[in-house]
Amino acid sequence: MRKIVLSMVLLGFTGWLYAGGAAEKVMVSDAYVRAVPPGQPNSASFMVLSNHSAEDLVLVGAESDVAKAVELHSHTMKDGMMRMRQVEKIDLPAGETVQLQPGGLHVMVIGLQQKLVPGEKIDMALVFSDGSKLDLKVPVVKLQMTMQKPAMKHDMQHKMH
Numbered sequence: 001m002r003k004i005v006l007s008m009v010l011l012g013f014t015g016w017l018y019a020g021g022a023a024e025k026v027m028v029s030d031a032y033v034r035a036v037p038p039g040q041p042n043s044a045s046f047m048v049l050s051n052h053s054a055e056d057l058v059l060v061g062a063e064s065d066v067a068k069a070v071e072l073h074s075h076t077m078k079d080g081m082m083r084m085r086q087v088e089k090i091d092l093p094a095g096e097t098v099q100l101q102p103g104g105l106h107v108m109v110i111g112l113q114q115k116l117v118p119g120e121k122i123d124m125a126l127v128f129s130d131g132s133k134l135d136l137k138v139p140v141v142k143l144q145m146t147m148q149k150p151a152m153k154h155d156m157q158h159k160m161h
C-alpha cells in the first residue's frame with residue numbers, strides 16, 4: 001500500500017516537472033484509431049499534430065494498453081509498392097503541423113489485447129524526446145468502404161513483418 005502511494009506521489013511530481021515540456025506545446029486534433037475486423041491483430045491511429053511553440057519538438061513514441069506494442073511508422077513508396085517501416089521519431093518543427101494519415105505517418109498498434117469498438121475511446125500517450133507525455137483519448141472509428149482499401153493493403157503488408 002505504501003508503495004502504491006509513493007509511486008502516485010512520484011508520478012504527480014513527474015507531471016509537475018514536465019509541465020513545461022513538449023507535451024504542453026503540442027496540440028492534437030482529429031485523432032482516431034481504426035476499428036478492425038475480428039481476428040485482425042493490428043490497427044493504426046492517425047491524428048494531426050500542431051506545434052504552436054517556437055521550439056522544434058520531437059515525437060519519439062506512443063504507448064497504449066490496448067496492444068502489445070505501439071510503434072511510429074511511415075509509408076514509403078519503393079519499387080511501386082507501398083511499404084511501411086518503423087521510424088525512430090517524427091519531427092515536429094516549430095510552428096508547423098504534421099499530419100498522421102492513411103498512406104503516410106501513423107501510430108501502429110500491434111498485437112491488440114482488446115477489441116476496438118467503434119464509438120469507444122482508447123487511452124494512448126504520446127511520448128516526446130524530453131520525456132514528457134501527452135495523454136489522449138482516441139476514438140475508435142470504423143472507416144467507410146471507400147477508405148478501407150488502402151487500410152487493408154496496409155494490414156497485409158504488416159503481416160509480412
Ligand SMILES: [Cu+2]
Pocket residue numbers: 044073074084085106107108158
Ligand atoms: Cu504501420
